[in-house]
Amino acid sequence: MLGNVKGYLNDNIDNNIDFLLYEVGINIKVNEIDKRAIIIDATEKINELDEKIIITNFQINQGDLIFYNNMNWLILSEIDVSKNTYRGRITKCNFDVKFPIPISYKNANSEVEDYKYNYTVPIIATRSAFNVTTNQYFSLADGEAYFTVKSDSFTKWKGYSDFISLGTEIVKFGYAFKFEGIDQTKKGLITYHGKVSETSTQLMDMANESTFFSKKYELNINFIDNLEMGSTIKPSVQILADNVDITGKVPVYYTSLTPDTISIGTDGTITPISTGTAKIKVFSQGVVKYLEFNVKAINYSINILNKTDNVGVNYTYILDVGCYKDGVKETNPIITYSSSDPNVATIGNDGTIKGIKQGIVTITANYNGMSDSMNISIIAINTINITNKINALKVGESYNLAIACTSNNIVDTNPVLTYTISDPNVLTVINGTIKAIGAGTATVVVAYKDKIDSITITATAIVYAISIGNKPTTTMYIGDTLQLSINCTIDGVADTNPVITYVSSDINVLTVSNTGLITYNSAGSATVTTIYNGVSDSTTISVKSIPLITTYSFKTIILDNVVMTNDAVILDKGTTKTIKVTEIRKLVTQGATTITDEIISNPTVAYSLDNANVTIDSNGLIKGVAAGTSIISIAYQDIVKQISIVVNDALTITGKTSVVLNRSTTYTSNMNVNWTIANEPVNGVTESIVYATITAYTDTTVTIKTTSKWIFDDGHNRYFNIVATSKDGSKTTTNKVRITPY
Incomplete structure (x- = not known):
């Protein structure tokens, strides 16, 4: 139930305070901190000032500011403390007053910056005072008033450097009051005695009840929503004066409104005390901001x-x-x-x-x-470890165990070991040396104090193998030799230095040296056996007498009676050359022995062609038929000689064979040439008169004109020669032309 509690509550309140707070208590604020209390009327009689009785189960003090029923109240009385409750008389504040707070800041240029502001507080303003001698109220003279406020760091008078002190002026009721008296006899309260000032030196703002025109101040605060237990945080506060940042030039005041949840230092550092909702008040330059956040427990x-x-x-x-x-x-x-x-x-x-x-x-x-x-x-921990375990040995091989022992993590350099073998017919062990003595598998167990390690080894016989890598596949001949190539392996691995024994079944036919070199002595058949560690390989070889072998080779070939030094012939199309084999060598040998070596002169050979670019007759006459390349094969017995024939086009001149005096005619060549012209001598004498001259030419054409002079007085015929020479100078041809008078 919310609202005032009507009537009188007897002393049972003290014994049932928690129940009553729950049932009839009211949510209030004490010095801006959320609380719950019982509020009852102080008297049935209506007085000049509204008064109530406050009853709580927590400590309250004279001078506390109570926010109740959307109004501010002050505890003016002493506090009555009983077993479970605290009681006091609260009086409703009937006005707010703006106190002038002078703040200044000296900047780097030693200039004083003024940041004064109005500090608004709720007050109880009266025109009467209580006389402690007569125990009666008396009225003040006109133009006087008492202003009672909560004592705080701004309103409290210490007598020096105070924000509010004697002589301070405020504006209320349309007048400027100057404080001429200060009463601090009530703990937590301060009462100012003010008189209307006739000679105010302040710049008054009557409409706003301000002692001076204040700047517009703003607070911007950057904060969080949650704070973890065990951590701290400090809000970031920016202060603006007429939109100018003055942060750091004026003080900021912080108040914890949930002191059971958080504490806050003068610098704004917040320290969590318990979990729950926390509230703080931030005040500066007359501006108040409230921050609410959660204090979280950390798991x-x-x-x-x-x-x-x-x-x-x-x-x-x-x-x-x-x-x-x-x-x-x-x-x-x-x-x-x-x-x-x-x-x-x-x-x-x-x-x-x-x-x-x-x-x-x-x-x-x-x-x-x-x-x-x-x-x-x-x-205690003992360890044993065979560090070089293997799993196989060949019969006859030995192997030394490497064993590491520790006792309590300290290496035992001289351990006492015992050995046990599962099959003594396979392995033996003496002082850590294992030897394979038979095929099979056995386990050796090594014991050290309370620990053992073991190794299982399979012993196998060694497998030797030998093979002849170059066994003869054809008949061999007396006097020849053969070095055998032998491959020996031990368990499939090549033996690079084997010990081999060689045996010939018939030393009359062949013998074998201790390095494997076979010498063939006489015709017949014999077997060679190679022996290596009890295994062998063999090959049977037939030996015959060396046969007579006849070989032929071309010794001398001539071309147009000149000995050829290479296997190529070049001729022009339409021309001929004669090729002839004049000598062939016949060689008869038996093995490395020469039986006969003779020269066959002018042998009869056979010619053949691979195409029709040339022709050749039985006498070796070659004729170029068409430009290109041909191969002539010369055969004798079982040998063949091939000659390359290259046929080139012949240089030719095409044109008239006779020309009339004083006439022009044109001749052509079948390739690019240089042209010349000359008189044909008469009776061995070349006349001084030029019979013909070249009037125009290209690489393949020439135009000539015969002389107009009469050159036939002696009755002889007259001729001139047209000469064409290939550009590379390798070919020249001449056409003889007759000059006629008509």
Whole structure:
């Protein structure tokens, strides 16, 4: 139930305060902090000032500012304290007053910047005072008033450097009042005695009840919605004066409105105390802003993820610890570790456990008030390890065990070992040396104190193999030799230095040296056997007498009676050349022995052609038929000689064979040429008269004109020669032309 509590409540309130607060209490604010209280009328009689009784289950003080029923009230009375309750008389504030607060700031240029503002507070204003001598109220003279306010850092008078002091002027009721008296006899309250000022020196703003025209101040605050327990935060406050940033030039005041939830320092640093909703008040330059946020509890947890039962003496074990904040694993948590008995086991700051001596110990990990622990036994640990285990040996081979032993993590350099063999017919062991003595599989167990290690080995016989890599596949001849190529392997691996024995079944037919060189002595057949570590390979060889072999070769070939030095012939189309074999060598040998070596002169050979670019007759006459390349094959017995024939086009001149005096005619060539012309001598004498001249020419044509002079007085015929020479100078041809008179 909300609202005023009517009537009289007896002393049962003290015994039932919590119940009554729940049933009939009212939500109020005490010094801006949310509270719940019982409010009842102070009297049935209506007085000049409205008064109530406040009853709480928490401490209240004279001078506290109560916000109740959307109005401000002041506790003017002393506080009555009983067993469970606090009671006081509250009086409603009937006005607000703007107190002038002078603030200035000296900048870097030593200039004073003025940032005065109005400080608005609720007051109780009266025109009467209480006389403590007569216990009666008396009225003040006209132009006087009492202003009672809550005492705070602004209103409290200390007598020096005060914001509000004697002589301070305020505006109220359309007048400027100057304070001429200050009463601080009531704890938490201060009463100013003001008189209307006739000679005010302030610039008054009567309409706004301000002592001076103030700047427009604004607060901009950057803050958060949540604050975690264990952390702190400081709001970012910006102060503007007429839109100019003056942050740092004027003070900022912070107040915690939920002191059970947070505390706040003078610099604005907020420290959480408990979880819940928190409120703060930020005040500067007469501007107030309220911030509300949540204080969250953080759920911390810790878990040793790799708990173990045992750690060996002199061994270490590194803990893997998971630390979680609100269910999220921390990447760099701060963990503290402890051991219940450091004489048994220690633990370092990094979570490394080290066994010291045998025993039981509890290891604990702590993180932000949470912990996890485990009990471990520190035990003696012996180890044995065969470090060079193998799984196979050949019969007859030996192998030395390499064994590492430790006792309590200390290497035992002289361990006492015992050996056990599962099958002594396969393996033996003496002082750590294992030897394979028979085929099969056996296990050797090595014991050291309370630990063992074992090795299982399969022993197999060695497999030798030999093969002749170059066995003869044809008949061999007396006097020849053959170096055998032998491949020997041990278990499939080549033996690079084998010991081999060679045996010939008939040394009259062939013999074999100790390096495998066979010499064929006489006709017949014999077997060669190669022996290597009890295995062998053999080959049977037939030997015959060396046969007579006749070979022929071309010795001398002539071309137009000139000995040829290469196998190529060049001729022009339409021309001929004669090729002839004049000598062939006949050689008869038996093995490396020459029986006869003779020359056959002018042998009869056969000619053949690969195409029709040339022709050749039985006497070797070659004629160029068409430009191109041909191959002439010359055959004798079982040998053939090939000659390359290249046929080139012949240089020709086409035109008239006779020309009339003083006439022109044109001649052509079948290739690019240079042209010349000359008189044909008469009776061996070349006349001085030029019979014909060249009047025009190209690389393949020439135009000539005969002389107009009469050149036939002696009755002889007259001729001139047209000469064409190929551009490369390799060919020349001449046409003889007759000059006629008609």
